[in-house]
Amino acid sequence: MASNRSSAGDPAHTLALLWGVPAAPAGGRRGPRQAHSPAEIAAAAIGIADAEGLDAVTMRRVAQELGLSPMALYTYVPGKAELLDLMLDTLYAAMPRTAPADPGWRARAAAVADDNRALYAAHPWTAAVPTTRPPLGPGLMAKYEYELRALEGTGLDDVRLDAALTHLLGFVHTCARMAADERAARQDSAMSDQQWWEANADLLARVLDPARYPVATRVGAAAGQAQGGAYNADHAYEFGLPRVLDGLAALIEQVPDR
Amino acid sequence: MASNRSSAGDPAHTLALLWGVPAAPAGGRRGPRQAHSPAEIAAAAIGIADAEGLDAVTMRRVAQELGLSPMALYTYVPGKAELLDLMLDTLYAAMPRTAPADPGWRARAAAVADDNRALYAAHPWTAAVPTTRPPLGPGLMAKYEYELRALEGTGLDDVRLDAALTHLLGFVHTCARMAADERAARQDSAMSDQQWWEANADLLARVLDPARYPVATRVGAAAGQAQGGAYNADHAYEFGLPRVLDGLAALIEQVPDR
DNA sequence: AGAATCTCTGTACGCCGTACAGTATACACA
DNA sequence: TGTGTATACTGTACGGCGTACAGAGATTCT
Numbered sequence: 001m002a003s004n005r006s007s008a009g010d011p012a013h014t015l016a017l018l019w020g021v022p023a024a025p026a027g028g029r030r031g032p033r034q035a036h037s038p039a040e041i042a043a044a045a046i047g048i049a050d051a052e053g054l055d056a057v058t059m060r061r062v063a064q065e066l067g068l069s070p071m072a073l074y075t076y077v078p079g080k081a082e083l084l085d086l087m088l089d090t091l092y093a094a095m096p097r098t099a100p101a102d103p104g105w106r107a108r109a110a111a112v113a114d115d116n117r118a119l120y121a122a123h124p125w126t127a128a129v130p131t132t133r134p135p136l137g138p139g140l141m142a143k144y145e146y147e148l149r150a151l152e153g154t155g156l157d158d159v160r161l162d163a164a165l166t167h168l169l170g171f172v173h174t175c176a177r178m179a180a181d182e183r184a185a186r187q188d189s190a191m192s193d194q195q196w197w198e199a200n201a202d203l204l205a206r207v208l209d210p211a212r213y214p215v216a217t218r219v220g221a222a223a224g225q226a227q228g229g230a231y232n233a234d235h236a237y238e239f240g241l242p243r244v245l246d247g248l249a250a251l252i253e254q255v256p257d258r
Numbered sequence: 259m260a261s262n263r264s265s266a267g268d269p270a271h272t273l274a275l276l277w278g279v280p281a282a283p284a285g286g287r288r289g290p291r292q293a294h295s296p297a298e299i300a301a302a303a304i305g306i307a308d309a310e311g312l313d314a315v316t317m318r319r320v321a322q323e324l325g326l327s328p329m330a331l332y333t334y335v336p337g338k339a340e341l342l343d344l345m346l347d348t349l350y351a352a353m354p355r356t357a358p359a360d361p362g363w364r365a366r367a368a369a370v371a372d373d374n375r376a377l378y379a380a381h382p383w384t385a386a387v388p389t390t391r392p393p394l395g396p397g398l399m400a401k402y403e404y405e406l407r408a409l410e411g412t413g414l415d416d417v418r419l420d421a422a423l424t425h426l427l428g429f430v431h432t433c434a435r436m437a438a439d440e441r442a443a444r445q446d447s448a449m450s451d452q453q454w455w456e457a458n459a460d461l462l463a464r465v466l467d468p469a470r471y472p473v474a475t476r477v478g479a480a481a482g483q484a485q486g487g488a489y490n491a492d493h494a495y496e497f498g499l500p501r502v503l504d505g506l507a508a509l510i511e512q513v514p515d516r
Numbered sequence: 517a518g519a520a521t522c523t524c525t526g527t528a529c530g531c532c533g534t535a536c537a538g539t540a541t542a543c544a545c546a
Numbered sequence: 547t548g549t550g551t552a553t554a555c556t557g558t559a560c561g562g563c564g565t566a567c568a569g570a571g572a573t574t575c576t
Binding site: 015132133148159162166173174178181185203204212213214223226227235239240242243244245246248249250251 | 388400406424431442443458470478494502508509
């Protein structure tokens with residue numbers, strides 16, 4: 001496997017692909033027309049990922065979905081990494097960009113977080129795409145522009161503005177990864193979190209000596225009970241979002257709120 | 259590929275392996291002794307990951323490192339997922355647990371974050387191990403116990419204590435992932451972030467219309483200049499850690515500090 | 517008409533995790 | 547002490563992956 005990573009191919013080709021710039025210098029193109037568009041490729045791949053998970057997105061499978069032979073895909077996309085880029089940028093481009101100037105920056109920031117969370121919820125595999133460099137396509141740019149605007153007017157300088165957004169999005173991503181992991185664990189062990197704990201209660205009881213791990217066993221039990229499982233992404237989000245906003249608020253502080 | 263994920267195998271076997279509980283019911287074991295210990299397996303695998311990255315950790319490669327045939331590894335470890343569990347738990351077990359009762363919870367929390375960051379720095383691949391459920395071994399338990407204690411005395415109830423720790427560790431993980439991604443991008447494109455931007459300046463200039471993305475281009479340029487690249491994990495950490503701590507402080511608030 | 521250029525197919529290579537069958541080893545028990 | 551049996555380990559093989567490469571067919575330019 002050469003690379004399963006996003007953005008690992010030749011950057012110029014990737015950018016041209018994402019932005020829909022024709023690779024050839026223009027002029028009448030010889031030879032047969034392509035039977036599909038990059039957008040169709042992306043849609044097919046996204047559909048597979050939504051329905052069967054990221055692992056199901058293979059060059060062979062996507063090609064089959066489009067009625068092509070596997071290698072024909074390579075006339076559309078330089079490689080798998082770029083296909084993943086294309087998938088992500090397509091989703092970014094389609095994200096809602098509704099929120100107008102809300103009264104307060106806090107509400108606007110929360111809306112940005114919620115929008116991202118909704119994307120992860122609709123397409124859980126996006127949390128698992130390993131991106132070395134995010135796909136710098138029109139979708140990501142539009143998303144970035146929109147999200148920066150939501151955080152503007154907080155009195156933060158440009159560098160801090162970018163850092164604040166990165167911080168916020170990182171938090172949402174972490175929660176999304178947790179949610180995706182929960183789902184995956186449930187799916188491939190074919191048992192819920194609760195079942196898992198019950199199945200291993202014996203061995204755990206023997207091994208998790210409360211005398212040795214007093215705080216861990218106490219807190220772990222309390223947390224597990226409260227959340228209906230050891231790890232709960234929803235809870236992490238609801239707990240964490242106000243924390244993140246409070247943290248940013250401490251930076252923004254006395255700046256008059258827009 | 260059945261599963262490259264951590265913690266995807268039979269849970270009882272995995273737990274037994276991590277805790278060093280013999281799988282067989284005890285008594286004199288017939289047949290030849292194993293030439294290696296699980297700890298040696300873990301060490302060999304960790305060494306490969308450190309030196310050549312997570313992708314280099316294959317069953318064949320680890321076996322070769324130990325002078326074994328590939329399939330012999332399966333007498334030590336049920337599968338690759340469990341090998342990854344073992345690697346992680348081994349590192350967790352070896353983490354420093356020095357910090358005594360620091361004067362303030364803030365310093366203690368920062369120390370926890372720094373310790374985790376140091377682990378990611380020493381073993382960048384750990385940020386990329388996809389964990390469905392964290393490896394519930396002695397290493398993780400000791401780590402969890404230690405880190406909870408660092409955050410105790412803040413007046414948080416047990417559920418919030420767990421949530422706060424998860425929140426903090428999630429942040430560190432996100433930064434580590436960014437750092438690892440930077441490294442990977444630099445490595446497999448054989449060019450630095452700066453070089454990349456220069457190489458693509460033409461196309462980007464043509465396509466990143468400042469009229470269409472005014473805030474994004476302005477902020478992106480400022481951030482890139484300030485950080486010497488578009489994404490900088492160190493900067494994200496230095497910016498983010500005080501944010502996270504401030505966010506937790508808003509929750510802990512008037513509780514007398516320890 | 518012929519050359520050029522493009523799309524698409526088929527085959528093949530070197531990886532991966534690991535199932536399975538067979539062989540050598542060392543202890544338990546007669 | 548001999549023998550049965552559980553164990554460690556080897557070798558081979560399978561199906562899957564990304565994709566290199568060579569050719570076949572289609573389309574347009576000269």
